[in-house]
Amino acid sequence: MRQSLTYLLFASLVLFGHAVAAEEILLTNGEWAPYLGQQLPHNGVASRIVSEAFALEGVQVKWEFLPWARALHLAEQGQRAGTAVWLRSPERDTQFYVSTEVVSSGYSLFHRKGETLNWQRVADLRGLRIGGINGYDYGADFQRAEQSGELKVVRLPSEEQGLRMLLANRLDLFPIDPVVAMDLLHSHFSAAERARLTYAPKPLRSDSLHLLLSRKVAGNDALMVRFNRGLASLRASGRVAQYLMETRQSLSMTQ
Template identity: 65%
Template sequence: MRPFLLLLSLAFSGLLAAAEVTLTNGEWPPYLGQQLPHYGVASRIVAEAFALEGVEVHWEFYPWARALQMAERGQRVGTAVWTHSPEREQRFFISEPVVESAYHFFHRKDRAFDWQRLDDLRGLRICGTLGYNYGEPFQQAERDKRLQVRRLPSDELCFRQLLAGRIDVFPMDKVVGFAMLHEHFSAADRAQLSVHPRALRSDPLHLLLSREVPGNAELMVRFNHGLAQLRDSGKVAQYLLDAQQPLSLAP
């Protein structure tokens, strides 16, 4: 009788451990994207970390504001991937870092550019994308009019302004910028651009699980455990390398 009860208990525990979750997502190649292999490298890391804990992920893609709002209200279990903030910590359980985002200045090769501090950017025509936060020091300098920033509706428009010589520099996540340039611009366009090695800002990006969904505190523990296993296996580093390797400014 005891062996039967033990087997029944183990089977029941296995059923409890298995789960399906629906997470929201957005378009940010190569990290995230509905048409990308594995829905992007960040999505792949999240899904495989959960899979190691017996959790299957289903993705739904929305505009970013809606993706965050649906998760915040508990209409979906969570959303990927986002920066940490005190405001978000009040509404979400925040995971260990999934990927790292680093913003760098893109500029034309035929215009010399170097910078070490924000004051070095004075007098330059800077493009920024509407709604983007480039870090509090930059944001404050923009509010104070110490920096001349022109905000446009999309990253692609900023790149086109840069290529046309109508702006001098454009800050963007370097890897995402390379992906956009490969998708929407020619090799001749890419050959005109360079990227400064100094990062404007660098931030870890996280999975957010809504505090409105029961069981999400425990689910986050499971995710972080799976993420640690995936990272220790070397797969996270390999996936990131595979996603970034074909991307550059070279023709």
């Protein structure tokens, strides 16, 4: 009898261990402070939101930080369960289950203080020296104007370089997410440099960013339902708004 009980206890522990393991998910991620980052608290505010939404559904997230192209490719091929966080597109809708919005992001036009920028249409930006990041899409109107030559855009390898060229009067405008810009300015620039920059209130582009779960991984459709449910609960609790507000309050152009 004792041997039978011992066996049953062992079998239960093994089965329980498998159940716990099945509730872990491996997601790819990248570096985009303060939203995402391996060395950031909670791996960044967007990672925190994803992890806590899953936790409300009993799922533990394991993050793997990779270059962006590889992070997306591994998830697309089903070698990882999914990846965070990304713009939605028709192509991605065919490759992934796409969550509801995790965070919103957008590009604003940064410029030097004291230089007026009143713009309503992309055509209003003609004649200005504009920066941009290699591979970034700043919206259909901007992309068309750049391709046609209506706008002269200098594509750069990093957002830090764009801000430095703006400060050095080598650019007139540089589009960047304001929260990302503030994080960069705090990390790599002086208070005096931060005080020299501002941005236009009208965004160049506004987007929602999403968790993507691969359609090649069995069970991901049901897992996405659970994630969206957890995310809705987290948002309803006020914690999503709290985390985003805390992130923005920790960064200021003038601090």
